[in-house]
Amino acid sequence: MATAPPIPVPIRRFADPDAVDTVELPGPCSCPGSPHDPHDTAVYRTQLGGGERQSIATAGSINGFGSYYDHEAAESQLIAVALRSWTLQNAKGEPMPITFDVVHRRLDAATRKALSDTINDAHQDQLRAEMAMLPKAPGARSPGSSRVNGSRRRSTRARK
Numbered sequence: 001m002a003t004a005p006p007i008p009v010p011i012r013r014f015a016d017p018d019a020v021d022t023v024e025l026p027g028p029c030s031c032p033g034s035p036h037d038p039h040d041t042a043v044y045r046t047q048l049g050g051g052e053r054q055s056i057a058t059a060g061s062i063n064g065f066g067s068y069y070d071h072e073a074a075e076s077q078l079i080a081v082a083l084r085s086w087t088l089q090n091a092k093g094e095p096m097p098i099t100f101d102v103v104h105r106r107l108d109a110a111t112r113k114a115l116s117d118t119i120n121d122a123h124q125d126q127l128r129a130e131m132a133m134l135p136k137a138p139g140a141r142s143p144g145s146s147r148v149n150g151s152r153r154r155s156t157r158a159r160k
């Protein structure tokens with residue numbers, strides 16, 4: 001069957017699930033036998049759907065007994081959701097699965113930061129559009145208030 005031409009979509013409304021880029025991870029490859037000399041790499045999606053973006057914000061939030069925000073949980077969810085593949089292996093030379101648990105509980109801080117910075121940079125424009133459409137946190141201004149008010153991103157925007 002012939003390959004159909006790609007369907008052009010308006011970027012602000014539909015994320016392209018196949019839009020990806022590659023990042024080199026900091027430090028040398030430490031997989032058994034150093035098969036990825038000099039660097040490990042990761043392939044990440046450069047566009048995320050609104051539901052995925054919402055689940056990243058929700059990963060760091062607890063509602064019901066006051067507001068709470070766990071930056072690291074949201075960061076782990078961002079990495080786990082956005083990563084398509086990486087070269088990282090375990091001590092047996094088997095591929096490390098990309099899951100929230102692996103990213104949150106096992107991945108080192110330098111690699112987490114490199115991944116989240118890269119992914120966040122790639123999603124800056126999309127992030128701004130998503131945040132502008134999110135429901136407001138309790139105690140925030142009413143929907144009719146000005147969009148230029150900087151406080152509206154306080155509870156959901158990942159801090160550096």
Ligand SMILES: [Zn+2]
Pocket residue numbers: 029030031034035036039040087088089
């Ligand atoms: Zn490696």
